[in-house]
Amino acid sequence: MSSYEQSHKYQLWYKNLRQNGIRIHGAEELFTKYKSDGDLLFGLFNLDATTPEGHKLLPLCFVKGEVVMVLTCLIDQDTREKYLLLVRQRRICDGSYMYEHPAGMVDGADTPLAVAVREVREETGLDIPFEKIIPLNGQPLYPSSGTSDEAMYFFYTELELSREKIFAYDAVHTGHDHDEFILTAVVPFAQARKLITNSQAQLNIYMYLEAIA
Known part of the structure; x- marks a missing residue:
């Protein structure tokens, strides 16, 4: 060590x-x-x-170092309805289940983009090419600047799929290889905003909406 x-x-x-x-x-x-x-x-x-x-x-x-978060938007190719692919797991802040975007820490020589691609794959099973993951901030943002060096990089991706393929990513158990107990959730965009209580995940949504406006 x-x-x-x-x-x-x-x-x-x-x-x-x-x-x-x-x-x-x-x-x-x-x-x-x-x-x-x-x-x-x-x-x-x-x-x-x-x-x-x-x-x-x-x-x-x-x-804690650098951390990435990836808003993952799945668009019904027929109706154009948007869904967020979220991960659901219990968190130590209060022990409750929380809905969040795929996220993870940057280690060693990895780049934030490389980690973003890997975390989406590991936490949701969705394999997204590098060019489909779009950065939302060039410089890191610090959510807890008085107590931590944690530096956030936010991304988003949009994928057009059939409704059947979209919901194939719902209620999938992942994370066991990393001692995490994650259940994926495909949620309509407006409903997802009400479910999310993590402040960084809400910020990711606002940054995404600003980017596509």
């Missing part, structure tokens, strides 16, 4: 801090979780660092 200092996620966080003029005096490892290959999955660190203005940064940071 490599040390957290050698991991892609920690080094990316460290590099971004330095590029923004932050003087780092030290970092204390409070908790770290590693993948099976020894690379850092995520970690909690107590950072001793000073801003260019001479102020101390708030110290605690949950280092």
Whole structure:
């Protein structure tokens, strides 16, 4: 197992801090979780660092790295009705079932686009070519900037299929290879917006609607 200092996620966080003029005096490892290959999955660190203005940064940071999310829109080729292909699973925030877009963390030398393609395939069974997945933001967006380095990249894809093929992706169990217990859900677009309580997933919808307007 490599040390957290050698991991892609920690080094990316460290590099971004330095590029923004932050003087780092030290970092204390409070908790770290590693993948099976020894690379850092995520970690909690107590950072001793000073801003260019001479102020101390708030110290605690949950280092998670870059994350992708992919709004997956399936369009009935006859009626033009839009459906979202969502994933349903219990989440630790409150233990409830949540409906979300396919998403995942960027590890090692992977690009956000490559991870987007892989996560859609692994979580839904839908194999989408790279050119069909469209980025919605060039620069990363930070959903929890006061407590985490998590950096979000949002994408969307639109596929025209028959109604039969669209609903072939509904209620499919996936994720077991990664200790996830996911059930896919094909939901009419308007209904999906009411089901989703994850703020990033809602933002993905708004960015998609703005992009296609």
